[in-house]
Amino acid sequence: MVTETMGKVTLASVAALAGVSVPTVSKVVNNRGDVAPATRRRILDALDRAGYLPPGQRRPPVPVAPRTIDVVVDSVTSAYYAEVMDGILECAESGGTEVVLSKMGGHPAEEKAERMRERGRRGLLLVTSRWSSGQIKAIQNRGIAVVVIDPINPSGPGVSSVGATNWAGGKAATEHLLDLGHTRIGFIGGPASAECSQDREHGYGAALLERGIPIVEDYVRAGNFDADTGSEALARLLALDRPPQAVFAASDSIALGVLAHARTRGISVPRDLSVVGFDGTYIGEQAVPQLTTVAQPLKEMGRTAVRALLREMGGDRPEPTRVELATRLIVRSSTAPARNSS
Known part of the structure; x- marks a missing residue:
């Protein structure tokens, strides 16, 4: 009735x-x-x-959740993601914003955007996204604000992103090894398409060239930001006629793989091989020996990205920007003077 x-x-x-x-x-x-x-x-x-x-x-009212954001990550198992997520959650909590976390999968970007729209959510934060600029554009065209942290693929114009001074950090890491007297320095990077890895490699190359040391193509390896890449790349570097005296790894996880493989080969770090990582995560302090690394402000990167996303969701949309936060070199016990150096 x-x-x-x-x-x-x-x-x-x-x-x-x-x-x-x-x-x-x-x-x-x-x-x-x-x-x-x-x-x-x-x-x-x-x-x-x-x-x-x-x-x-009668249609049910569309749920409205203006203070909810979606965060999509490639993995939740690495120290890098743990520290970035800590910053994201901290900033969201302080601002009364809820976070919906999901893992990067095989679902099309358009499908993700439609699911968000159905639930009334309008903000998406991508962490080391592998989505192409076209996929991200498709999301934006559906009224979803997007900010990217350390994209694997170029985000394209019109997308705000947050990262660190990767080129300067790569240069500082290599200069540290050069100052210790190392001249044969290998570089083990992440995916060849990853902008952050490219910038770290370019910083490595710039430091060598400034000292008049040519870049040896065989010393440069690429893979993923994981320990397996470090282990496999070091095996190939050691097989060279003149293997490197030192290695700059583009992530702490890669560096851990280098340390592990060195142990299996009876190579002493840092006596026989100096190793520098990149990220500054807690796993560097727990490594044996403790890892010299270039520290990124990972928590602050997460906080900065959340603040930028909330501004865009609120209608405050300045020209999309690339924010780069400063890195710093932390010297620990995985690096030492070259054995042929005074």
Whole structure:
């Protein structure tokens, strides 16, 4: 039985519009048969003009969650992601923002955007995203604000991103090894397409060239930001006629793989091989020996990205920017002077 009130439309207002009694309107609404055809048509016309919809045709209200953001990561197992997520969650919590976390999978970007829209969410934070600039653009075209932290693939124009001074950090790491007297220095990077890895490699190359040391192509390796890459790359570097005296790894995880493989080969670090990582995560302190590394402000990168995303969601959309936070070299016990150096 329909009640007296139907949203903003009442039986009384429809009855007044049709010039009939409230019980008569109720009979029509409830599909009772004891109403004259002419009267029924007049009431139906009044219901239509009043904008009344039967309960079965009413759409539920779209949920609105302006203070909820989606965060998509490639993995949740590395120290890098743990520290970035710590900054994201800290900033979100302090601002009363909820976070929905998901893992980068095989779902199309458009499908992700549609699911977000259905749930009333309008902000997406991508951490080391492998999505192409075209996929990110497809998300933005559906009204979703996007900010990227350390994209693997170039994000393209119109997308704000947050990272670190990767070129300067790569240069500082290599200069440290050069200052220790090392001249044969290998570089083990992440994916060849990753902008952050490219910048670290370019910093490595710039430091060598400034000292008049040519870049040896065989000393440069690429893979993923994981320990397996470090282990496999070091095996190949050691197979060279003149293997490196030192290695600059583009992530702490890669560096851990280098240390592990060196142990299996009976190579002492840092006596026989100096190793520098990149990230400054807690695993560097726990390594044996403790890892010299270029520290990124990972937590602050997460906080900065959340603040930028919330601004875009709120309608404050300046020209998309690339924010780069400063890195710093932390010297520990995995590096030492070259054995042929004073």
